[in-house]
Amino acid sequence: MSDFSIEMNVRDYELDIQGIVNNSVYQNYLEHARHEFLHSQGIDFADLTERGVILVVKTITMDFKNSLKSKDKFKVVVETYKEGHLKLVFKQTIYRIPDNKIALKAEVTGVCLVNGKLVKPETIPEINNFLAT
Amino acid sequence: MSDFSIEMNVRDYELDIQGIVNNSVYQNYLEHARHEFLHSQGIDFADLTERGVILVVKTITMDFKNSLKSKDKFKVVVETYKEGHLKLVFKQTIYRIPDNKIALKAEVTGVCLVNGKLVKPETIPEINNFLAT
Amino acid sequence: MSDFSIEMNVRDYELDIQGIVNNSVYQNYLEHARHEFLHSQGIDFADLTERGVILVVKTITMDFKNSLKSKDKFKVVVETYKEGHLKLVFKQTIYRIPDNKIALKAEVTGVCLVNGKLVKPETIPEINNFLAT
Amino acid sequence: MSDFSIEMNVRDYELDIQGIVNNSVYQNYLEHARHEFLHSQGIDFADLTERGVILVVKTITMDFKNSLKSKDKFKVVVETYKEGHLKLVFKQTIYRIPDNKIALKAEVTGVCLVNGKLVKPETIPEINNFLAT
Numbered sequence: 001m002s003d004f005s006i007e008m009n010v011r012d013y014e015l016d017i018q019g020i021v022n023n024s025v026y027q028n029y030l031e032h033a034r035h036e037f038l039h040s041q042g043i044d045f046a047d048l049t050e051r052g053v054i055l056v057v058k059t060i061t062m063d064f065k066n067s068l069k070s071k072d073k074f075k076v077v078v079e080t081y082k083e084g085h086l087k088l089v090f091k092q093t094i095y096r097i098p099d100n101k102i103a104l105k106a107e108v109t110g111v112c113l114v115n116g117k118l119v120k121p122e123t124i125p126e127i128n129n130f131l132a133t
Numbered sequence: 134m135s136d137f138s139i140e141m142n143v144r145d146y147e148l149d150i151q152g153i154v155n156n157s158v159y160q161n162y163l164e165h166a167r168h169e170f171l172h173s174q175g176i177d178f179a180d181l182t183e184r185g186v187i188l189v190v191k192t193i194t195m196d197f198k199n200s201l202k203s204k205d206k207f208k209v210v211v212e213t214y215k216e217g218h219l220k221l222v223f224k225q226t227i228y229r230i231p232d233n234k235i236a237l238k239a240e241v242t243g244v245c246l247v248n249g250k251l252v253k254p255e256t257i258p259e260i261n262n263f264l265a266t
Numbered sequence: 267m268s269d270f271s272i273e274m275n276v277r278d279y280e281l282d283i284q285g286i287v288n289n290s291v292y293q294n295y296l297e298h299a300r301h302e303f304l305h306s307q308g309i310d311f312a313d314l315t316e317r318g319v320i321l322v323v324k325t326i327t328m329d330f331k332n333s334l335k336s337k338d339k340f341k342v343v344v345e346t347y348k349e350g351h352l353k354l355v356f357k358q359t360i361y362r363i364p365d366n367k368i369a370l371k372a373e374v375t376g377v378c379l380v381n382g383k384l385v386k387p388e389t390i391p392e393i394n395n396f397l398a399t
Numbered sequence: 400m401s402d403f404s405i406e407m408n409v410r411d412y413e414l415d416i417q418g419i420v421n422n423s424v425y426q427n428y429l430e431h432a433r434h435e436f437l438h439s440q441g442i443d444f445a446d447l448t449e450r451g452v453i454l455v456v457k458t459i460t461m462d463f464k465n466s467l468k469s470k471d472k473f474k475v476v477v478e479t480y481k482e483g484h485l486k487l488v489f490k491q492t493i494y495r496i497p498d499n500k501i502a503l504k505a506e507v508t509g510v511c512l513v514n515g516k517l518v519k520p521e522t523i524p525e526i527n528n529f530l531a532t
Contacts, residue, residue: 011431012444013290015283017336022279023190024164027157032410045411045469057156061194070283070444144298145311146423148416150469155412165277178278178336203311203416289456290426297423323422327460 004037005077007097010068020067026104027060030092033076034108037090043126052115053124058087063105066096073097082131086111088121137170138210140230143201153200159237160193163225166209167241170223176259185248186257191220196238199229206230215264219244221254270303271343273363276334286333292370293326296358299342300374303356309392318381319390324353329371332362339363348397352377354387403436404476406496409467419466425503426459429491432475433507436489442525451514452523457486462504465495472496481530485510487520 008029016022035045038055048054068074079091087109094104112121122128141162149155168178171188181187201207212224220242227237245254255261274295282288301311304321314320334340345357353375360370378387388394407428415421434444437454447453467473478490486508493503511520521527 011427012434013282013288013427013430016279017281017283017285018187019283022164023193024157024160024279027160028410028412031155031157031412035411039470054151057197059194059196060156061192063192064190071438144294145301146294146297146415146421149412150414150416150418152416157412161277161279164279168278172337204305284453288430289459290423290430293423293426297421320417323463325460325462326422327458329458330456 003077003079004033004040005075006033006036007073007075008032010070010072010074012070015070020069021072023062023064026062026064026094026106029074029076029094030060030090030106030108033078033092034090037078037080041126041130048124054113055088055110056113057108057110059107059109061107065102065104068094068096068103074103080130082121083109085120086118088112088127088131136210136212137166137173138208139166139169140206140208141165143203143205143207145203148203153202156195156197159195159197159227159239162207162209162227163193163223163239163241166211166225167223170211170213174259174263181257187246188221188243189246190241190243192240192242194240198235198237201227201229201236207236213263215254216242218253219251221245221260221264269343269345270299270306271341272299272302273339273341274298276336276338276340278336281336286335287338289328289330292328292330292360292372295340295342295360296326296356296372296374299344299358300356303344303346307392307396314390320379321354321376322379323374323376325373325375327373331368331370334360334362334369340369346396348387349375351386352384354378354393354397402476402478403432403439404474405432405435406472406474407431409469409471409473411469414469419468422461422463425461425463425493425505428473428475428493429459429489429505429507432477432491433489436477436479440525440529447523453512454487454509455512456507456509458506458508460506464501464503467493467495467502473502479529481520482508484519485517487511487526487530 010021014021014025074094074096077093081089083089090108092106093102096103112119112124122131143154147154147158207227207229210226214222216222223241225239226235229236245252245257255264276287280287280291340360340362343359347355349355356374358372358374359368362369378385378390388397409420413420413424473493473495476492480488482488489507491505491507492501495502511518511523521530
């Protein structure tokens, strides 16, 4: 189990015709936060790739609570845990700043492939590190 | 219950560093297919807005099956039904063409607001039409 | 000199808060049209890469004439020619359909690298083919 | 004449299949920097819209110097000046941090419309302020 968050700002090009952040953009926010979390854990994608390791997203569920708008600041909180033998789960919540109103609750599950074969996530030492803490 | 599909092509700017369509882009595909479906049902967003009607996405679940790549063709199938009193569900599946391999299974639920208040979807005549068929 | 065009449709997720296609999206349209043109000329990016060939965009100029909106159809016309010894120029114009009103005039210049070194574009046989026609 | 800059980070979803930031994404960076600059000058788009004022981009020229990659930090410098009677010019340069290598040089020209009519930019008091400094 681990806990991590980053702060971001809405950019105007992310707004749609209704003046709110387009639904698909939240997936960009979630991906960016996951990558920043993984970097913070010493995970280097280039290095993983050289070792034949790929992390693959299998499912995403998003529960839209409140829309973000122009000039909004927000943070994306990332928690991670294992599910079953093979799944790595990222529980991600987006909170508007400063009132902490929840904009989105999301759950992203992924699996690890080494040379194309499914492996338990803890086989990758860097992943084992943050799963153990 | 209704059934609808549109065909699209992967565009190279939609690919990520791994050479596959970025996860968030599937949400663009799904949204475009829903809008085309709604247009096909005579739903005009500008007209709805003037009547104070807004359709809001509440939840999205995506189950990634197989990645789409450069030059892939695919179709997005859209089925709709009601759930409970207030929810409109879009069941959407993306099939690669021509082998019909499933790329993504998704479920999107939405609600209808009229002047900011939740209403049953069938209150909107154009929606009632396709729910009834 | 060659001439090529593809037809596309505005998708609602490409609109910005003003209800018109966001400026950066036109660059997506232009890139997609160039790639489709190059494919039509038998140019396979994967194959080029294996041969150590990279096409790099050096400059883009865009002259915005009229905004595209929801449900607009349009075509992107691509003309190509050489400039100087090393530059490949793509003159691209976006016309709204069916009234042929110009939405955008653009000029994109690129160069060819083989194993990291600048070469004359006609060194690449597939490029020489369309430059010669 | 005025001078302004913001710092940003490359996000992995902005990379293309070659592992570099996709060309169209630079336009997002440029737009975001212009909007942040305008906000810093007390320009509120919602307020402008209510007063019938629209800023429209007419031309963009981009000169790509060096590609940005995963994890790169960069700053976007924005300078503004008038050209002729009606044009507002944004000269924007993207520098990689910390080595200040230029990634992109761009020039964006815009015009001001009040209730659909072209006006001199200095007619808008907030714009006059930064043009005068």
